[in-house]
Amino acid sequence: MCLAIPGKITEIYQRDTLRMAKIDFGGIAKEICLAYMPEAKVGDYTLIHVGFAISLMDEEEAQETLKLIKDIEGFENEINTDMSS
Amino acid sequence: MKYIDEYRDPEKVKSLIREIKSIVTKNWVIMEICGGQTHAFLHHGLDAMLPPQIELVHGPGCPICVTPLEQIDRAIAIASQPDVIFTSYGDMLRVPGSSKDLFSVRAKGGDVRVVYSPLEAVQIAEANPDKQAVFFAIGFETTAPANAMSVLQAKNKNVKNFSVLVSQVRVPPAMHAILSSKSNRVQGFLAAGHVCAVMGFHEYPPIAKKYRVPIVVTGFEPVDLLNGLLYAVKQLEAGQAVAENQYQRAVKFEGNESAQRTIRSVFESVDRKWRGIGIIPQSGWGLSPEFQMFDAEKRFDVQNIFTQESPLCIAGEILQGLKKPPQCTAFGKQCTQQM
Amino acid sequence: MYSVWKTMHATNVTIEIDEQALPVKPAVKAACEMLGFDPLFVANEGKLVGFVKETDAGKVWGAMKRINYGGDAAIIGKVIGVGKSQVRMKTAIGGTRLVDMLPGEMLPRIC
Numbered sequence: 236m237c238l239a240i241p242g243k244i245t246e247i248y249q250r251d252t253l254r255m256a257k258i259d260f261g262g263i264a265k266e267i268c269l270a271y272m273p274e275a276k277v278g279d280y281t282l283i284h285v286g287f288a289i290s291l292m293d294e295e296e297a298q299e300t301l302k303l304i305k306d307i308e309g310f311e312n313e314i315n316t317d318m319s320s
Numbered sequence: 321m322k323y324i325d326e327y328r329d330p331e332k333v334k335s336l337i338r339e340i341k342s343i344v345t346k347n348w349v350i351m352e353i354c355g356g357q358t359h360a361f362l363h364h365g366l367d368a369m370l371p372p373q374i375e376l377v378h379g380p381g382c383p384i385c386v387t388p389l390e391q392i393d394r395a396i397a398i399a400s401q402p403d404v405i406f407t408s409y410g411d412m413l414r415v416p417g418s419s420k421d422l423f424s425v426r427a428k429g430g431d432v433r434v435v436y437s438p439l440e441a442v443q444i445a446e447a448n449p450d451k452q453a454v455f456f457a458i459g460f461e462t463t464a465p466a467n468a469m470s471v472l473q474a475k476n477k478n479v480k481n482f483s484v485l486v487s488q489v490r491v492p493p494a495m496h497a498i499l500s501s502k503s504n505r506v507q508g509f510l511a512a513g514h515v516c517a518v519m520g521f522h523e524y525p526p527i528a529k530k531y532r533v534p535i536v537v538t539g540f541e542p543v544d545l546l547n548g549l550l551y552a553v554k555q556l557e558a559g560q561a562v563a564e565n566q567y568q569r570a571v572k573f574e575g576n577e578s579a580q581r582t583i584r585s586v587f588e589s590v591d592r593k594w595r596g597i598g599i600i601p602q603s604g605w606g607l608s609p610e611f612q613m614f615d616a617e618k619r620f621d622v623q624n625i626f627t628q629e630s631p632l633c634i635a636g637e638i639l640q641g642l643k644k645p646p647q648c649t650a651f652g653k654q655c656t657q658q659m
Numbered sequence: 660m661y662s663v664w665k666t667m668h669a670t671n672v673t674i675e676i677d678e679q680a681l682p683v684k685p686a687v688k689a690a691c692e693m694l695g696f697d698p699l700f701v702a703n704e705g706k707l708v709g710f711v712k713e714t715d716a717g718k719v720w721g722a723m724k725r726i727n728y729g730g731d732a733a734i735i736g737k738v739i740g741v742g743k744s745q746v747r748m749k750t751a752i753g754g755t756r757l758v759d760m761l762p763g764e765m766l767p768r769i770c
């Protein structure tokens with residue numbers, strides 16, 4: 236149910252009473268609808284499903300998730316170092 | 321691609337698999353709800369990398385697969401009528417009804433068009449005022465905001481030749497149906513991250529508590545899926561059963577309230593038939609009274625199409641994780657991808 | 660992909676493709692992600708798929724790179740077994756998956 240991609244907002248404008256945006260995803264430009272993201276601004280990354288932004292990507296949370304996984308990698312490296320020494 | 325590439329890092333994948341292997345001590349049956357998650361597990365070859373103690377069962381979170389035969393037959397009946405432009409998301413075109421699919425309607429001259437966004441369907445209606453433009457509004461909660469907006473736009477712009485054939489379904493009632501079945505084997509869930517981006521995940525703590533199953537809101541990239549599995553296995557090994565969120569960069573507890581408001585305005589809760597499973601009460605959305613004039617089922621008088629599924633079909637048991645496809649006697653024979 | 664698959668069936672071999680070696684243009688990759696397409700099955704005419712001896716692979720690749728249209732030439736996989744018709748892919752994250760031919764037109768996915 237859930238093919239959605241994180242696109243960067245490059246432009247915001249109004250069309251037919253709807254708040255629309257151009258997003259950049261990996262070099263592709265696409266028009267999407269921002270009706271459900273009134274707080275989104277140019278430069279934000281937003282999750283897009285069937286042409287609609289449904290969520291803002293939270294950079295801090297993204298970094299936190301990656302850090303937790305890095306901690307797992309770091310812990311494993313420590314164990315491997317202890318075991319080989 | 322930001323927010324994608326870093327979650328496909330092979331080193332992180334290896335670390336997470338090692339971590340899961342190091343903590344798992346028993347066999348566990350875990351269901352990933354979303355068809356997109358199933359696709360990702362298989363596309364990246366992740367499923368074969370998991371420790372043997374973890375059995376992944378693929379859940380009913382694919383709106384294409386759970387759309388009942390009746391609804392497809394109704395779509396075909398509408399699309400076959402002259403002066404109808406039938407619009408749909410791409411993946412519905414190949415799904416067979418009782419005797420044919422939307423592709424074959426197109427091959428016989430029917431005007432069947434694939435759209436990326438439901439707003440395109442409204443534009444098609446505006447551009448063709450002498451025809452009826454119908455949009456096949458299928459999907460789970462992730463797609464509901466987009467589907468709802470097409471109806472809202474049609475109302476606001478007075479696009480009278482637009483209508484929707486609705487087949488919206490919801491995840492939590494499906495989880496209740498699976499978990500309350502006497503033959504349920506599922507011990508933990510990876511919940512659909514993008515459904516939760518829209519709806520939040522406040523409906524899950526009561527489910528986790530009632531059925532004593534961990535539920536982890538999970539994303540779709542390999543690192544997300546393994547991270548979600550790790551959280552689920554940790555809970556199972558510790559005897560815990562709570563709802564937690566792995567997909568924090570995209571999902572908030574309350575979800576997208578603006579989208580939820582529009583959904584509540586355009587749709588109302590209805591009983592829905594799930595292919596192979598049957599009717600699950602209050603498991604779907606239909607048009608609310610204010611928007612009933614856009615209901616294609618009424619406009620084209622197809623409400624009285626009732627269809628019998630093949631007695632060979634065990635799709636329902638497969639979608640609930642009770643059986644696997646090779647256990648179906650028709651798998652690869654009467655029922656193939658080419659159908 | 661079609662040529663690889665046809666070769667596999669004609670010669671009864673197992674072929675393993677390396678996903679990381681596939682020369683997919685970034686814009687194509689992005690478009691495929693957006694629509695739920697698999698780049699393996701996107702129409703891609705005017706390409707040469709060559710099967711050569713392992714000892715010649717480097718030389719042939721070098722020769723292809725030197726001609727006008729060969730700039731993106733790449734060694735994308737190898738025949739790893741005989742007697743079983745199969746195409747596999749070593750995925751970028753280190754997994755393996757079977758690759759089968761698409762039955763019909765590729766359609767944009769929402770799921």
